[in-house]
Amino acid sequence: ATTSIDIYDEIEALKAEQDATILAHYYQDGEIQELADFTGDSLKLARVATTVDTGTIVFCGVHFMAETAKILNPGKRVLLPDPLAGCSLADSCPAPLLARRQEALRAAGRTFQTVTYINSTASVKALSDWIVTSGNAEEIIRRVPEDCEILFAPDRHLGSYLQEVTGRPMILWEGSCMVHEVFSVNDLLKLKRRKPEARTIAHPECPANIREHADFIGGTEAMIRFVDRFDAPTEFLVATEANMLWQLQHAVPRHAYLPVPGITCACNNCPHMARNTLEKLRDCLKNGSPEIAWRPDFDRAGEVLRRSLLG
Numbered sequence: 001a002t003t004s005i006d007i008y009d010e011i012e013a014l015k016a017e018q019d020a021t022i023l024a025h026y027y028q029d030g031e032i033q034e035l036a037d038f039t040g041d042s043l044k045l046a047r048v049a050t051t052v053d054t055g056t057i058v059f060c061g062v063h064f065m066a067e068t069a070k071i072l073n074p075g076k077r078v079l080l081p082d083p084l085a086g087c088s089l090a091d092s093c094p095a096p097l098l099a100r101r102q103e104a105l106r107a108a109g110r111t112f113q114t115v116t117y118i119n120s121t122a123s124v125k126a127l128s129d130w131i132v133t134s135g136n137a138e139e140i141i142r143r144v145p146e147d148c149e150i151l152f153a154p155d156r157h158l159g160s161y162l163q164e165v166t167g168r169p170m171i172l173w174e175g176s177c178m179v180h181e182v183f184s185v186n187d188l189l190k191l192k193r194r195k196p197e198a199r200t201i202a203h204p205e206c207p208a209n210i211r212e213h214a215d216f217i218g219g220t221e222a223m224i225r226f227v228d229r230f231d232a233p234t235e236f237l238v239a240t241e242a243n244m245l246w247q248l249q250h251a252v253p254r255h256a257y258l259p260v261p262g263i264t265c266a267c268n269n270c271p272h273m274a275r276n277t278l279e280k281l282r283d284c285l286k287n288g289s290p291e292i293a294w295r296p297d298f299d300r301a302g303e304v305l306r307r308s309l310l311g
């Protein structure tokens, strides 16, 4: 316990010394979310990153998030506690394969725009017309001209959900989130039978067989807004990364939240998000590394990000 009190003090002192602001995604451990200056979903954190007044941003999240913060703020130093914190969605869509697919569609005479989930590398963003997050996807898709087809990458589940809600057919990339893909439908149905009054909320990265049993489908920020609409204490079954339950309990404490179990585990945690620890957060502040270095394709990725997220 003493060590952990020390580490909080150490991080506070280093933050001041290094002129740093700590951003944390809702899928980080509660102890990291607790000491962050800002917590949020992907969209909120990308926007907050453009308003911080310190020279350094420590991004407690996964690589594409820290990369996005750097792209939107070229003059800032952006640190990521563990540089290996990746994402199965970003990994599923290497830029050369996307470029080849686009080339094949063009060769076949198809007119399309590429709409890419923010969970992707900068090189993939640079090949895209639009970037969406769970928080702005419907709005962005309405900006794609009706006479254009949509190539949606890399999340096929989010893509199929967006097809349902916008009525726009899409050519879907075959990627998926390793966390949201493994919720157990059986366990969810058992829970719903045991708790008929409970409401189910699910992230749109979940497959259709989970989404069809949800009372509400939305990204993490939208989940907070949804549960806050219920004045009376209510039970919610939550189908998203398990650390989101910490944030829901913190933001709207009058309700009770239960995780929808995974196929092989009671709580679904993202192993990439879990790479960031308090110790690595302290060490990156101490060492000024790992830092996100500028790369040439950040310029084009920045144009696409800015008109999609900040425009």
Ligand code: 13P
Pocket: 026, 040, 041, 042, 043, 119, 133, 134, 135, 177, 205, 218, 219, 220, 221
């Ligand atoms: P949001 O918090 O933007 O809904 O994103 C979910 C996610 O999977 C991030 O990796």
Ligand code: SF4
Pocket: 027, 062, 086, 087, 088, 089, 090, 119, 177, 178, 179, 180, 241, 270, 271, 272, 273
């Ligand atoms: Fe990627 Fe899924 Fe982890 Fe989010 S929860 S970082 S989408 S693997």
